[in-house]
Amino acid sequence: MITLQARAVGFVIAILISLLLVAPPVQAQGLSIIRDTEVENTIRAYAAPLFTAAGLDAEAVSVHIVNDSRLNAFVAGGLNLFVNTGLLIASDTPDEIIGVFAHETGHIAGGHLARTGQAIENATAEVILAYILGAAAIIGGGGEAAGAILASGTAIAQQSLIRYSQAQEQAADQAAVRYLESVGRSAQGMLDVFNKLEDQELLIAERQDPYLRSHPLTRDRIRFVRNFIETAQYSAVRSSTDEINAHQRLVAKLYSFLNSPGKTLRAYRKSDTSVPARYARAIAYYRIPDVKQAISEIDGLLREFPDDPWFQELKGQILFENGHIALSMAPYERAVTLRPKEALLRLGLARAQIEINNEEFTKKAIDNLLIAARAEPNYAEHWHFLGIAYARDGQLAQSSLALAESSLLRNEFVEAKYHVEKAKRGLAAGSPAFLRAEDISMAAAKGNR
Numbered sequence: 001m002i003t004l005q006a007r008a009v010g011f012v013i014a015i016l017i018s019l020l021l022v023a024p025p026v027q028a029q030g031l032s033i034i035r036d037t038e039v040e041n042t043i044r045a046y047a048a049p050l051f052t053a054a055g056l057d058a059e060a061v062s063v064h065i066v067n068d069s070r071l072n073a074f075v076a077g078g079l080n081l082f083v084n085t086g087l088l089i090a091s092d093t094p095d096e097i098i099g100v101f102a103h104e105t106g107h108i109a110g111g112h113l114a115r116t117g118q119a120i121e122n123a124t125a126e127v128i129l130a131y132i133l134g135a136a137a138i139i140g141g142g143g144e145a146a147g148a149i150l151a152s153g154t155a156i157a158q159q160s161l162i163r164y165s166q167a168q169e170q171a172a173d174q175a176a177v178r179y180l181e182s183v184g185r186s187a188q189g190m191l192d193v194f195n196k197l198e199d200q201e202l203l204i205a206e207r208q209d210p211y212l213r214s215h216p217l218t219r220d221r222i223r224f225v226r227n228f229i230e231t232a233q234y235s236a237v238r239s240s241t242d243e244i245n246a247h248q249r250l251v252a253k254l255y256s257f258l259n260s261p262g263k264t265l266r267a268y269r270k271s272d273t274s275v276p277a278r279y280a281r282a283i284a285y286y287r288i289p290d291v292k293q294a295i296s297e298i299d300g301l302l303r304e305f306p307d308d309p310w311f312q313e314l315k316g317q318i319l320f321e322n323g324h325i326a327l328s329m330a331p332y333e334r335a336v337t338l339r340p341k342e343a344l345l346r347l348g349l350a351r352a353q354i355e356i357n358n359e360e361f362t363k364k365a366i367d368n369l370l371i372a373a374r375a376e377p378n379y380a381e382h383w384h385f386l387g388i389a390y391a392r393d394g395q396l397a398q399s400s401l402a403l404a405e406s407s408l409l410r411n412e413f414v415e416a417k418y419h420v421e422k423a424k425r426g427l428a429a430g431s432p433a434f435l436r437a438e439d440i441s442m443a444a445a446k447g448n449r
Helices: 037-053 085-090 094-109 125-139 143-151 166-182 188-202 210-214 219-231 241-258 261-267 275-287 291-304 309-321 325-338 343-356 359-375 380-392 396-409 413-426 432-447
Strands: 032-034 062-066 073-076 080-084
Touching: 037 062, 037 080, 037 094, 037 166, 037 241, 037 309, 037 343, 062 085, 073 094, 080 085, 080 094, 085 094, 085 241, 094 166, 094 188, 094 241, 166 188, 166 219, 188 219, 241 261, 241 275, 261 275, 275 291, 275 309, 291 309, 309 325, 309 343, 325 343, 343 359, 343 380, 359 380, 380 396, 396 413, 396 432, 413 432
Parallel strands: 062 080
Antiparallel strands: 032 062, 073 080
């Protein structure tokens, strides 16, 4: 697996969105996105059937994981689903997360989501998070924090926040249980989340989880879900064994990457021989770093599950990040063979191929990164490493163009302009690459105003 990457947001056009859980301004500045293909796939499997049941395009949903320990999930900017690591780690079953997602889907399908125009519909996850930062600071009353965030933007939109009424929350609940019934799921997970949140109503607002503050919990809502479960067709249905196993792995993976190795090793002791516990220990040892122990744990898992792409990816990462570049190639290649459509797996392999610094492997890295960039054109890392690979291959104009793409996606407009002007000097006028360079040039100039 590629390191769970937290990307801090440095660019803000504050536009306040509904389903936004307002956080204290100091904490708001720490919002970040994490990328991990295994976790994203698990979450997407939760969300997609619900979107389909709601009559939405399940293929259009984008899943984003926010590195925040608080219980929180929300949708923004169209079909962008955000979920906090805190909610994922605190969940005991897949049904709890599915219940939350069903509720959020009810807000989308019910038209509760603020429509903010095509610019936000097309925004990258990083920019959407930037809107959240500005919103959180303003509503939280943090004048200095809000000013600092908004000052980094070049165009500040009129702010507005739609606070959901109890009627809208109830409507989303009613839609959620219909969607759950439609996909053959119990609403028990949804009720379990409500029960976890119920005690928090006694806390002062500053100590409550933000989900509760923007989704006010009432006795009527709890009673409605409980009554529905009593008569629903699928009330007794629970997650499958495979789903529970995948969820436990998700929790173990996030926990071990986001907590100290010592804390992970206390939570997942050697006496626990389950797959999630061994997975967590492999990650903890890797982060110490204790490469010998980490490889021992992951090799044990791979002997049992040789065709698991995520175990292969983790082994590649352990070896790569500890300087064993050549040895990392085989597990990375195996992971890509097992899941060839996963862009982040190709990125991991390409990084190793670049570091080998061999003409043959550099060309292979370019091929992998082009596939990754086509699959996820809005992820800056693909373009960044493609720029490096092109440079090592002597394709300097293409390198500059790729670096311009990366800078533009990061909202680094001065850098994007610099790289794109270098690219244009080496590209054939009127070629597709030259026309793309001109598009980047105009976008960078507009963003830098």
